[in-house]
Amino acid sequence: MKRIQVPLLAVDGGGTxxxxxxxxxxxRILGTGRAGSCNYQGIGTTAAARELTNAIRTAMATTAAEGTPSTEEADASPSTEGRVWEVECAVFGMAGLDTEYDRQVIVEMVKEVLAQLKIHVHHLIVENDGFAALLGATDGDAGILVIAGTGSIAYGINGQGITARAGGWGHRVGDEGSGYWIGKQMITAVLKAADGRGEPTRLTDRLLRYLGLSQVEELYNWTYGPSYSVEKVGELSPLVSQTAAEGDVVAARILTLAAEELAQAARAVIQQLSMHEQPFKMILQGGVLQNDQQVRRLVVENVRHFTPQVVVDTAKHDPISGVIAKGISYLNKREKAESDRGVEK
Incomplete structure (x- = not known):
């Protein structure tokens, strides 16, 4: 039976x-593979496992035996009978890993995929994909990563390598400050204005035009109809930014609240890691923080007021780099331990 040995399998299993x-x-990258979302919370375990399998299978197909590129090996199916892959360490950064229950579901899914592909892993590490993004963004240094795209979350790592997170509880009960949250606040503001419970706002006309509706009552039907989705509501966030830039008080207030929520998540992580009295990097990612300058500015001001030594930085590497760094760190520690045991003998 032919065995192909590879030191590390790294997987960035994101929601996109x-x-x-x-x-x-x-x-050195020996082979790569790409597939769709493998967040089981969004697409289900079966579909997530399929995408995960496709990505790893492609990485295997583009990796030659013993790690040496070869056209013959790339064209062959890596999981055929009589061929087994030996991987010293496999690190998975997986979206949807938020609770211990999630961990059980995802670890079982990962193990089933590895078994199906005939990959024997000697050491398996499964983490939330956000921590992988954090490690890639800070390049291993102490720092905070605040993400506000369709959803929102904050991660942090201190000088001792201890990590923490805040937020990220999903659109039903959390994701404050995210694109979805801002879009939902827009809908609420328009409905309140129609009732007379809220201030008149230009958001009403802009929202109705964007959705192709003629009156607010239709907005209610849209909200509870088949067209409503987290992604569609998240797309409303730029409309709030545009309206705020025109001087609309209601829109500006929504963005201010979004920034306060995101800054609060960052502060929570900073406090958990006791980082408020030391310099560290803060990286801001996601469509809201990268495209809305008002929200970005307010988040930075709010966090700096709490901890003046924060330095706003740009991400050093992609999330997959953080996954790789985690695996290489394990391999280096294992090599050192084996070397130390050899010296003792």
Missing amino acids: KCLAAMVATDR
Whole structure:
């Protein structure tokens, strides 16, 4: 039986795409594979496992035996009978891993995929994909990563390598300050204005035009109809930014509240990690924080008021780099431990 040995399998299993890479000990990429979302919370376990399998299978197909590129090996199916892959360490950064129940579901799914592909892993690490993004963004240094796209969450790592998170509880009960949250606040503001419970706002006309509606009553039907989705509501966020830029008080207030929520998540992480009296990096990612300058500015001002030594920085590497760094760290520690045992003998 032919055995193919690879030091590291790294997987960034995000909510949008899944990227897998076979990696050598010197961080050289031997092969990669890409597939769609593998967040089981969004698409179900079966579909998530399928995308995860596709990404890893492609990475295997583009990786030659013993890590040496070869057209013959790339064209062959890597999981055929008589061929087994030996991977020293596999690190998975997976979207949807928020609770211990999620961990059980995802770890079981990962193990089933590895078994199906005939990959024997000696050491398996499964983490939330956000921590992988954090490690990639800060390049391993102490820092905070605040993400506000369709959803929102804050991650942090201190100088001792301890990590923490705040937010990220999903659109039903959390994701404050996210694109979805801002869009939902827009809908609420329009309905309140129609009732006379809220101030008149230009958001009403802008929202109705965007959705192709003629009156507010139709907005109610749209909200509870089949067209409503988290993604569609998240797309409303730029409309609030545009309206705020025109001087609309209601729209500006929504953005201010969004910034306060995101800054509060960042402060919570900073407090958990006891970082408020030391310099560290803060990276802001996601469509809201990258495209809405008012929200971005207010988040930075709010956090700086709490901890003046924060330095706003840009991400150093993609999330997959953080996954790889985690695996290489394990391999280096294992090598050192084996070396130390050899010296003792």
